[in-house]
Amino acid sequence: MLENLTQKVTDALKSIRVNKKLTEANIELALKDVRQALLSADVHFKVVKEFIRVVQSKCVGQRIIESISARDQVIKIINDALIDLLQSESNSLENKRPLKIMMIGLHGSGKTTSAVKLARLLKTKESYKPALIACDVYRPAAIEQLETLGLRDNCIVYSDRNEKNVAKIAHDGLIETRNEGANCFIFDTAGRLQIDENLISEIQKLKNSIIPDEILLVADAALGQEAVNVAQRFHEAVTCTGIILTKLDGDARGGAALSMKSITGLPIKFMGIGEKTDAFEYFHPDRIASRILGMGDVVSLVEKAQESIDQKEAEKLAKKIEKSDFNLEDFFQQMQQIKKMGTLGSITSMMPGMSNVSIGHKEEKKMAQTEAIISSMTPYEKKTPRLLKGSRLSRVAKGSGTQVKDVNALLKQFSQMQKMMRMIQGSKGKKIINSIKGKVGDSLDKENLFTS
Ligand code: GDP
DSSP, rough: OOHHHHHHHHHHTTSSOOTOOOHHHHHHHHHHHHHHHHTTTTHHHHHHHHHHHHHHHHTTTTEEEEEESSHEEEHHHHHHHHHHHHOOOSSSOOOOSSSEEEEHHHHHHHHHHHHHHHHHHHHHHOOOEEEEEOOSSOOHHHHHHHHHHHTTTTTEEEEOOOOOOOHHHHHHHHHEEEEEEEOOOEEEEESSSSHHHHHHHHHHHHHHHOOEEEEEEEEOOOGGGHHHHHHHHHHHHHHEEEEEEETTTTTOOOOOOOOHHHHHHOOOOEEEEESSTOOOOOOOOHHHHHHHHOOOOOOOOOOHHHHHHHHHHHHHHHHHHHTTTOOOHHHHHHHHHHHHHHHHHHHHHHHHTTSSSSHHHHHHTTHHHHHHHHSOOHOOOOOOGGOOHHHHHHHHHHTTTOOOHHHHHHHHHHHHHHHHHHHTTSSHHHHHHHTTTTGGGGGGHHHHHOOO
């Protein structure tokens, strides 16, 4: 997610040497590169200008702290400025029961998928009983999509293929699903390829009939600035209450994410980070800022781990990491746990220093192959992977129906993971380990992750 921007910003920050003190000259040099990084990530030029102005003035006014490197100080200032850029007064939904949410957006923005993702999230995290009401009467596939995905996630879905009056569908759907016990109603409305009068007039009519608590605009982050323009025009026409930014997992350059709040004034409330219905998260400005800076998102990772990892297994893993005793057998066991947490790419992108490590969809597809390769090793080889050379390599490749280069690729991936394990053995790692054990939980001191 946002790898491109992260890469550019971290490269820009490399120009400040770790042990040099802040001077106007090195600040200016670094910020010139950061400005370039933001512009090439398609961030609105006005946003970039203001951002650099704020960071520069804070850097110059910064009290010199002897014990902290110039780079860490600038990173901290940029991190805070990024949070300010992304933060709204409230990034959460109205806390109401029943809660009526209307989803709007252009065709293809991810509206229907996000409706189901939102229902799933509100059900699992906020204990709502959500109902999805299909108000897109122009695209029959949208109704089907809502039904298939919604029912798969055990949500109530209402549709009426014989009715074309959208306000009536919404009204009937509300009554029927309320009778079924729903206390959160998500209305999936029609989209168009572009904003036009018909679309706006239909949304306005529906808005007047439903009187929603939230109108969430679904915007495709891959469209960059165009997503921001679309959001602004929808907001002017129907007064939205928030944004769902989708496809942040793809090639999104970051422009939409970083410009959206400044330009539209609307809070980003959720983000879509994949096609599956669980690839959807609350939008946390502090975590996004730390991802952009390549600092990883330790808090998200720990939360995900706590949700999915078996506690006993996690404790065993934590002990192994502490003792630098993590071998291929553990890797194999962890793969089983990790599979529950999401894609390998999404997990590594949240780890400190790992956002640029290329463990992604490809490796994901190779998961089965990886399992076969590890299973073809002897217990001793699993414990001592450096033995895997020459005839041992050929034997493992043959045994797993793969080629030597596949085995080598796996060993390389494992060595990257070992590096990461070593990396998190410092004081930051202790916190991660403790968190995995469930002893620290939310009390992670994020501040120290930047400065320690
Ligand atoms: P709608 O026309 O706005 O209702 O759009 P859909 O919900 O049908 O989504 C359009 C396409 O985008 C589908 O193929 C979705 O699977 C995909 N999609 C939606 N959200 C995301 C996301 O966050 N990440 C990725 N990679 N794909 C998404």
